[in-house]
Amino acid sequence: MSLLKLDAATIKFGGLVAVNAVSFELNKGDLFGLIGPNGAGKTTTFNIVTGVYKPTSGTITFKGRSIGGTPSNKIASLGIARTFQNIRLFKALSVLENVVVGGYLRHNTGLMSALAYLPPSINETNRLKAEAMELLKVVNLAHVADVRSADLSYGMQRRLEIARAMATQPELLLLDEPAAGMNPLEKEELLVMVKKIRDEHGMTVLLIEHDMRFVMNLCEKIVVLDHGEEIASGPPSAIRNDPKVIAAYLGEAV
């Protein structure tokens, strides 16, 4: 059974059809790429999957359950986490605290316990901090755990976004242009990291990326959007030679 399935998912903003009848399917363990020129509707696809927007029509199914229009926080607890193209860290919080908030949905004590600073709340907080520290090791940020997240370099902020999303312990991880703004060395490390996330942490990954080489090297299956429409899908080798894709990326080497 598929993990995530989009069936003719469509969203309109006024007259603009940002995502037009897009259908694709992810199986558990996939490393899946979503590509397309700027403004193709990739981020918007993430937004309708994660409940930021409600699709105008079509269905989105996660683990057999229809999730179109479900609130974001509910979707996170169902097991979908994401990063943001325009980095949205909790800037004033430390690196560690950002990841703790990611784990907060697995926190099970009430507000009263926190207000009175009672052992259940203290223990839960310590547990989440310890788990957060482990995740920071995975993304190589343990040495800056106490630094304000806004003070990190660009590449580090992107990695922190990944750690924060992983802290929700999702089955499906959506990465929106995780390599944007990274230097070649950082990109190389990221490639290894994303593979590890899939292989060792067992998360299914759907990622948007502009760097073609990065996507072709990493993903096993790719969907290509252009002007909100799906123009191709398949393994990298097929995508690379698809005339429609070449036309969409006119002039760019694919």
Added chain:
Amino acid sequence: MKFWLIRLLSVAVAILGCVGLQVAAGSQSDYVQRLLTLAGLYVTLSVSLNLINGITGQFSIGHAAFYQVGAYLGGFLSVRFFHTSGLPPIPWLIVTLIAGAAGAAIAGFVVGLPSLRLKGDYLAIVTLGFGEIIRIQVQNTPALGGSYGMNVEPKITSIAVVWLLAILCIAICRNLLKTATGLSFLAVREDEVASSAMGVNVTRAKVSAFVLGSAFAGGAGALLASFEGFITPATFGMDVSFIILTMVVLGGTGSITGSVVSAIFLSLLPEYLRGLKSASGGPLTLTGATVVAYMVAVVVAVAVIRHVYQDGGRTKINRLLWTFGALIGAVIVQIIASVALNKIGPMHEKQIVINQLRMVIFAVTLIVLMLLRPQGVFAHHEFSWTWLSKLREPKKEVAA
């Protein structure tokens, strides 16, 4: 075991401290006792508004409304039920405190839920409107004394209870910030979309903070009613909301320490101004010219300091010297300008009692703050015992 012992001990210290304060104040004048009481109530008000505006990042500008709900509810209960209850004054005071807090919490829920579910600053408009509605409603309710006000019997003064409420409010906010729950509130302040994507129930966090903050304001209101023995709707006007908001912003939105310090400072400032006497013994008055001269001096000082701090190439010592120079310069400018301007007839004749300048001083303080330190005096920082030692630590370098 050790945990509970420390907890018990700190509660005991808080109670003893507050009772001690009351005993120490007992030998002081009524005036000093009044100042201590008002300062304690304002600490509660500003720390509780900081929970809403600073920690959770919402924008409530009608905190006085909940102060009023608590005051009238507490006052009304006292008038009706104190004698039949048979309780001694202090336990009764605590009963009205709890009732006032509960009433304000319910009001906070009713007002907060619909406006906080929406994105954007609907809360500001709704809280402002709610404040006015409550005030006008009370004005037109004869059972609550209408615009003449309500006599609250019995009058109960307890500096200890006032400050215990303030300490409880501070403790709860500090506790919250030490837990993951508190971090989720801060996350909501930082970015609602991202918090929600991480599974944080944003509406719930916002409503919880709002209801809790309102409850503390209501509790403070009930204490005010018993303390004053007389309350009118005018006691809870927009200017009071504005003063509480000023306290939070001045201290540094989000900083509990900042809210406490600026609440004490700003609640004592008007009393200090009122106490200033002229040479003849009457209240101190300034001529219009002198006030204008002060304004000119403030503008000069702010302009120079701002310029110095925006120039990244200066050393710390250079900046401090320039700041110092700017302050001295401002004093000189003030003297020269006031001598010169006082020669102008109409400006010399206009007399202003300094106490009337209270709101002007608040406003000028806020403007200066926005220009020189928009993050507030304490910014995000909190007082802690390790703070002093941290001062000497070198700034952490962020390695790539």
